[in-house]
Amino acid sequence: METETGRLATALGRAGAGAALLSSFEDVCYATGFEVPPPIDAGAAFAFGPTLALVTADGGTTLLAPNAYAARVEEMSRADENVLVETFGHFDAVDAEHAFLAAVRSTVAALRGDVLALDRRTLPAAAAEVLEGFRTVDARPILRSARLIKTPHEIELLREAVVAADAGQEALRTLARTGRNELDVMGDVVTFVERTAGRPVPWAGELVTGPRTATLRYPGGPIDREIEPGDTVLMDLSVRNRGYWADCTNTLVAGAEPSDDQLRYFLAARAAFEAAADALRPGRRASDAFEAAAEALGQHGLEPAHYAGHGIGTAVNEEPRLVPYDHTPIEANMVFAVEPGAYAGSEGTTGARAERIVLVTESGPEVLSSFGWGMDG
CATH class of the missing domain: 3.40.350.10 (Creatinase/prolidase N-terminal domain)
Structure with missing residues (x-):
């Protein structure tokens, strides 16, 4: 092996x-x-x-x-x-x-x-x-x-890290309730992650709510703020388990059904994720995934606000990166965190990012993350 x-x-x-x-x-x-x-x-x-x-x-x-x-x-x-x-x-x-x-x-x-x-x-x-x-x-x-190319042992460890990160994202769906403080929510999320991993884990990321989700200022939280009814809640969670990282982001709405505006930005981010992930096939290039995400965002009347993702392994952010100038050939057993986003900007009140871990196989992409998306539509 x-x-x-x-x-x-x-x-x-x-x-x-x-x-x-x-x-x-x-x-x-x-x-x-x-x-x-x-x-x-x-x-x-x-x-x-x-x-x-x-x-x-x-x-x-x-x-x-x-x-x-x-x-x-x-x-x-x-x-x-x-x-x-x-x-x-x-x-x-x-x-x-x-x-x-x-x-x-x-x-x-x-x-x-x-x-x-x-x-x-x-x-x-x-x-x-x-x-x-x-x-x-x-x-x-x-x-x-x-x-660049992960061994079978590395892929096994990455799958384990993804399970721990998934637990955090699933917990967010019940923890991010109206009236709760961002700091308390993030602390509880980490507890779920560590109980799933069975050990303390280093983590990074952000939890932002309300109008702060409309702009990208990573890391933008958590801060000492209570979640209000109808707030957008965005959590980007990175966890390291046994030396390997998982990185995932979900966006949901607290205490209410999503507004048309919230749904627009989330569906744009999710469509960009799906397009970028589908482009991660042997024979394609890293830049192709960025272009696919950009095209999907364009169909929603939006432009890319940042890259579409990055490699992941013993570092949370590795090459290749899904940017227009990285033309690294995609090969089987590469692993990526695919994370396009869509944001209303400083004049808006909402934004969204959709991120899951994707393994490249000989037949195409396999999405390793299994947490449920925060909005339907």
């Missing part, structure tokens, strides 16, 4: 690189399965540098993580070797910078003379001193090539 490490090793070989030193959370997760925590806890504060992964062209993997993450590493990592970097001592002082650089130096020592792929966005400048003498190349196009 095709694996993530195998795809990455193949991409390294094509690029003429002997190894890649990965430093972004999404690349580390892709290579090792270790779900790097959001950098807001004590473990991140103790560490001098990011969690790293070394992947060699023969498929070997080494994870370098702060010792504060020892339990998580034991639970999640599938790397051949796990190196815990001592970055903090509760009773004796630790030189975190020295420990981090020493771990990097030791890990790459056997590779001297090889071409080493690096991510210049996220690797600390201090690492340059221990990598001096290496011939280096940009790791980003190598990782892009590997991560």
Whole structure:
């Protein structure tokens, strides 16, 4: 069975690189399965540098993580070797910078003379001193090539993440009631997501209600506002479960039947979703999906307000992106979050976005999300 490490090793070989030193959370997760925590806890504060992964062209993997993450590493990592970097001592002082650089130096020592792929966005400048003498190349196009097509294991994890996100969207339909505060609704939605996932999950997105749905100012909420009768309610929900993301958006009306205006914008967004999703077929291009969404919006007298979607995986927003200038060929086992929107603008009172996860198969698109749309028509 095709694996993530195998795809990455193949991409390294094509690029003429002997190894890649990965430093972004999404690349580390892709290579090792270790779900790097959001950098807001004590473990991140103790560490001098990011969690790293070394992947060699023969498929070997080494994870370098702060010792504060020892339990998580034991639970999640599938790397051949796990190196815990001592970055903090509760009773004796630790030189975190020295420990981090020493771990990097030791890990790459056997590779001297090889071409080493690096991510210049996220690797600390201090690492340059221990990598001096290496011939280096940009790791980003190598990782892009590997991560574009999802493996069966990745698709399984993406399906699991979608189930958790679906639970949040289904919960919104009963939680977004007249008189409830946006902050309370969002908190309750996350509870449903985490109970479905069976664990705490990082999440992102927005919950906006009323006239704020008429314009795009992401993230526009939640804020301290009570939902009023007849308000449009729009929730864009992204959740990460076991290292992989789901991203979905629904639009509904609280405490009343949709007005003609609300229905117009929602049906336009939904039609644009359906058109863009249908364009995600092997042999087409990412830009074709954008053009399909734009044509559908045009049939409702509207123009695109933003892109029609993006790839998704260990990052919530990956390439290819469904924009008019991205002509990446669509291939089977790509996965996209398709999310066109339609908005009345600053002079209006409503808007809508329709977003679900779509898997490209040999025979066409498969919509993985199963939550019900917020309006019918």
